[in-house]
Amino acid sequence: MDSRTKGKTVMEVGGDGVAVITLINPPVNSLSFDVLYNLKSNYEEALSRNDVKAIVITGAKGKFSGGFDISGFGEIQKGTRKEPKVGYISIDIITDLLEAARKPSVAAIDGLALGGGLELSMACHARISTPGAQLGLPELQLGVIPGFGGTQRLPRLVGLTKALEMILTSKPVRAEEGHSLGLIDAVVPSAELLTTARRWALDIVERRKPWISSLLKTDKLPPLGEAREILKFARGQTRKQAPNMKHPLMCLDALEMGIVSGPRAGLEKEAEVGSQVISLDTTKGLIHVFFSQRGTAKVPGVTDGGLVPRKIKKVAIIGGGLMGSGIATALILSNYPVILKEVNEKFLEAGIGRVKANLQSRVRKGSMSKEKFEKTMSLLKGSLDYESFRDVDMVIEAVIENISLKQQIFADLEKYCPQHCILASNTSTIDLNKIGERTKSQDRIVGAHFFSPAHVMPLLEIVRTNHTSAQVIVDLLDVGKKIKKTPVVVGNCTGFAVNRMFFPYTQAAMFLVERGADPYLIDMAISKFGMPMGPFRLCDLVGFGVAIATATQFIENFPERTYKSMIIPLMQEDKRAGEATRKGFYLYDDKRKAKPDPELKKYIEKARSISGGNVDPKLVKLSEKEIIEMTFFPVVNEACRVFAEGIAVKAADLDIAAIMGMGFPPYRGGIMFWADSMGSKYIYSRLDEWSKTYGDFFKPCAFLAERASKGAPLSAPVEQARSRL
Ligand SMILES: C[C@H](O)CC(=O)SCCNC(=O)CCNC(=O)[C@H](O)C(C)(C)COP(=O)(O)OP(=O)(O)OC[C@H]1O[C@@H](n2cnc3c(N)ncnc32)[C@H](O)[C@@H]1OP(=O)(O)O
Ligand SMILES: NC(=O)c1ccc[n+]([C@@H]2O[C@H](COP(=O)([O-])OP(=O)(O)OC[C@H]3O[C@@H](n4cnc5c(N)ncnc54)[C@H](O)[C@@H]3O)[C@@H](O)[C@H]2O)c1
Known part of the structure; x- marks a missing residue:
């Protein structure tokens, strides 16, 4: 040709x-x-x-x-x-x-x-x-x-x-x-x-x-x-x-x-x-997404070196809770034999029960036959110890978010698993270098960050430390493809790419509400923008326990730009912890239908008195456009940091991470693509103005300032020298 x-x-x-x-x-x-x-x-x-x-x-x-x-x-x-x-x-x-x-x-x-x-x-x-x-x-x-x-x-x-x-x-x-x-x-x-x-x-x-x-x-x-x-x-x-x-x-x-x-x-x-x-702008966004989604599996310096993925014949999962059972479901659905390890019989049974329920829901909906159900379930074996780990090719740890527990588990894995075995963690926030501190296997330690529910959500964040070998990344990219996930390879840091972008979004919403904005109007404006739901409805869905645990990590690691709102902890104190307790930012009926709650005001006012902020008449009357900008520009700001630090190699990877991990509307092309449609100068000027009035939470980062001063697009490549990958 x-x-x-x-x-x-x-x-x-x-x-x-x-x-x-x-x-x-x-x-x-x-x-x-x-x-x-x-x-x-x-x-x-x-x-x-x-x-x-x-x-x-x-x-x-x-x-x-x-x-x-x-x-x-x-x-x-x-x-x-x-x-x-x-x-x-x-x-x-x-x-x-x-x-x-x-x-x-x-x-x-x-x-x-x-x-x-x-x-x-x-x-x-x-x-x-x-x-x-x-x-x-x-x-x-x-x-x-x-x-x-x-x-x-x-x-x-x-x-x-x-x-x-x-x-x-x-x-x-x-x-x-x-x-x-x-x-x-x-x-x-x-x-x-x-x-x-x-x-x-x-x-x-x-x-x-x-x-x-x-x-x-x-x-x-x-x-x-x-x-x-x-x-x-x-x-x-x-x-x-x-x-x-x-x-x-x-x-x-x-x-x-x-x-x-x-x-x-x-x-x-x-x-x-x-x-x-x-x-049409929406068409430009969707075509960008088509190529960006296929581009996430192309990682410079990793996938261009001629490495061939090794065959993963058997996988072990530690922890059969919410995440472990979802990951096990995703793997057996793609014919991987899986060992699920738990702490005792009761928890093991519960974990296997969750996997069963995930598959049974498919049988009920008619998308899986009973035969296929039996065959798929037969790929899952339970275990209470590591003896059956001697011939596994990959382990995915999904126990509770506790550093010393994870460190102990990785030290044990090193003893029981074969030399070639990939040691992956599903941690959402913890530094992977810390998790592997007690091992000599840093080159095979990697993050396999799934999103809940893991058998449904399409994204897999593959987290690479400075030590993770290229072979391990290539292997995990292959597993990701086989279990029909879109993988995004990112560097190691608190929150990785998706949670780092997610956090300022929720925080901005809390800030606006404390200063007088109506939470229900914020949720409505954000849904109209194209997110599956607004930030308050989402907090209710995820549960306040998770929100508080994530906030703690961010406050510890990024104190200078974290807005510390007390709304959620105050509600949690009163045992309203989101949809699971039928009360959170909304009230929920038997059919899980959400209804605004007039009592919410009480918590907002109390939080406001703790933070010492005042109601700002400008923020009480925000237009929909202003709501979108004040909640998403801090996300763009954080995405810029993630990009500048080399946590993501391509801006397009952040677009896919935002779409598949946060629910950002695909027809807007992803967070960086959308930001570039407005221009770095405009976003910088808005954040700069808000930071002068409302504080450092809105302060534009150096990368954004530099791009704005040159009028350059945010998605233009960062010098490779600074990349962490
Ligand atoms: C005027 C007309 O009405 C307008 C049109 O026809 S618009 C196009 C309509 N067609 C489509 O939407 C199909 C789009 N493609 C797909 O859904 C999938 O690629 C597929 C089902 C064809 C194959 O899937 P799969 O085997 O998983 O391979 P996939 O990784 O997606 O694609 C393989 C390669 O083909 C490329 N490709 C696939 N379809 C393409 C297309 N229609 N045009 C250009 N490139 C295409 C992909 O970009 C990818 O390139 P890469 O290897 O450089 O990353
Ligand atoms: N929940 C989410 O939305 C989410 C999303 C992505 C990642 N994560 C991460 O996934 C991990 C698990 O979260 P989860 O929500 O599934 O927690 P979970 O509490 O639902 O499940 C944890 C399970 O691990 C088991 N376990 C504890 N110690 C064990 C051990 N030594 N051996 C075997 N099993 C053990 C527990 O019995 C429990 O069943 C955490 O690191 C979390 O940060 C959670």
Whole structure:
């Protein structure tokens, strides 16, 4: 392949008169502009050659296509590539050249046909696939809309309701379902894919199989009035579920246009809307997240050295509490045999019971069969001592947050586990160097920081000390991938990346409330911004015990910038400790529904008198924008410190950590991306002003000051010399 081009197609014409065009653009045969323009010239040639009767399109190396090359959107957004004329690819090439051709086309789908890949196949006159193929239109997830005719052809092939479900949820279907829906014409084994597709194409020429243009089908579409009702309902749901995003509604406009005014008008609307959405801020954020998420597993100096992950055959977990049981669940779900160690029979039984309950909830929801449940549970063995640790490849310690206990455990592990065994801790705050102080195994000690509930939350913070070997990181990255977590490799410090960013967020909220802001309005503003819930509701959910334990660590380690609020300790004294006690910042009914509590005022006033702060009339009347800035700019400030100290190697890693660890809205691109959309100067000036009025909690850090003085983006790389990794 020419090194300047991104992908290509090749065409081979067989003696049977079938031209097979293969999409080649590893690793997923994405449809780059080069691939699409090559495809066009192959088609023009095939249509003009007398020895070609029909065409088969397929993808190289067992994958049809993962869709349009997403980096192409980035190039258009940055202005490094000019967008082709609106509708050029979808209408001129895919519809008028391919679908309307005098020679039929058949798509031979192996592996995956996603986004533009599925759309290209839907313009063919038949689709043959292998059993494992995934078929979907996940564009909305990226902030764009199906732009190669998917908004028009999918409803015509599978019906409006199913098409809406597939497009709005971005979830693919498997080949068998695709077949029963009418999306796929036949499912055949891999070895028969091409021969079946060739024969099918010739059968169409010979009129033994129907010559179907998806765009002209009407039999699956509901009557107009019914279609309008379905679309109205979908709009209502979309507004509720994605209130801050415009592109899903714009996508529905294109669908509706096709149903009301016909497929050609629909295609034109789709092309127009498709071009508009590329420049939306939410789209820029989501595309940044797509690449950043894949970038977290690329760690300079670690993953570029040719190290191959070692096979982890067996894992031990110490502590079967909330975290240990969640981690065990995640591991056995990915077929790792696990030993769970506890202090006594009663606790062991409780730990295993928690794992069981985690899996049983899947059985109840229908996502796991009883057989699979039994098989998965059989991978878990309990233990009360270290004898069974002699052949484990990795241990994850998840006992209570107590330094001397953890030190003792690591000293014991060194005695019982084999030399190569990875020794990981799930500590949220404790310095890993301290945990390993009584061992000589510092090079295999690492943090494996999961988030609660560990079998559900997608993030895994891999914490590396100055001594942890690159091999251990590579191994843990591999385990992370196998248990379907997104790993972020960070340096060792109190709170690592996620908790360090989380802390100022809660603290800022406490500060505002002590100075007169309404906690319920703060929660509302933050939910509207896109967080799953506000900071007060979250404190209630997590429980005040955890909040106090974390605060203690931060007060000890970062005293100069910690705002010490007494609201939570005062409530805790009165045995209101959050949702578990039915009382916290909110009151909770039997159904766990939260309701504001007028009594909260009492605690706020008491805390205010202890801290000596006054109600500030400006803070009583904060706008939503001000609430967002006063709670999130301190988070940006801390993220800057984490980045400047080299705890994170890339700003994009902090974006992913914030999205997956804190629930920061992905369509805002993550904390640093969002901050850069406002500019370092603006954020610096706001924090500087607040720090002069309200104290050092808001004081902008040196890194932020420096970037602001140069007008530089916060996400620009930090000199490697300062990196701790
Ligand atoms: C006009 C059209 O309607 C618009 C579109 O088609 S938009 C694109 C729609 N398609 C998608 O959203 C699919 C996006 N991709 C995926 O979901 C997953 O990558 C996948 C299911 C295809 C493969 O998953 P998996 O095997 O886990 O591999 P994954 O690590 O995600 O990807 C492998 C590599 O392919 C790249 N890649 C995947 N899909 C890509 C795409 N559509 N464009 C460009 N690169 C892509 C990834 O960035 C990654 O690159 P890297 O190795 O340099 O990090
Ligand atoms: N709770 C969270 O949200 C969260 C999130 C991330 C990390 N963490 C960290 O995970 C660790 C565990 O937290 P948790 O919430 O699961 O605590 P937990 O109290 O629910 O569970 C701890 C378990 O460890 C067991 N244990 C104590 N000493 C032991 C020993 N010597 N051998 C075997 N088992 C022993 C206890 O019996 C208990 O069941 C802590 O380090 C915590 O900081 C917690």
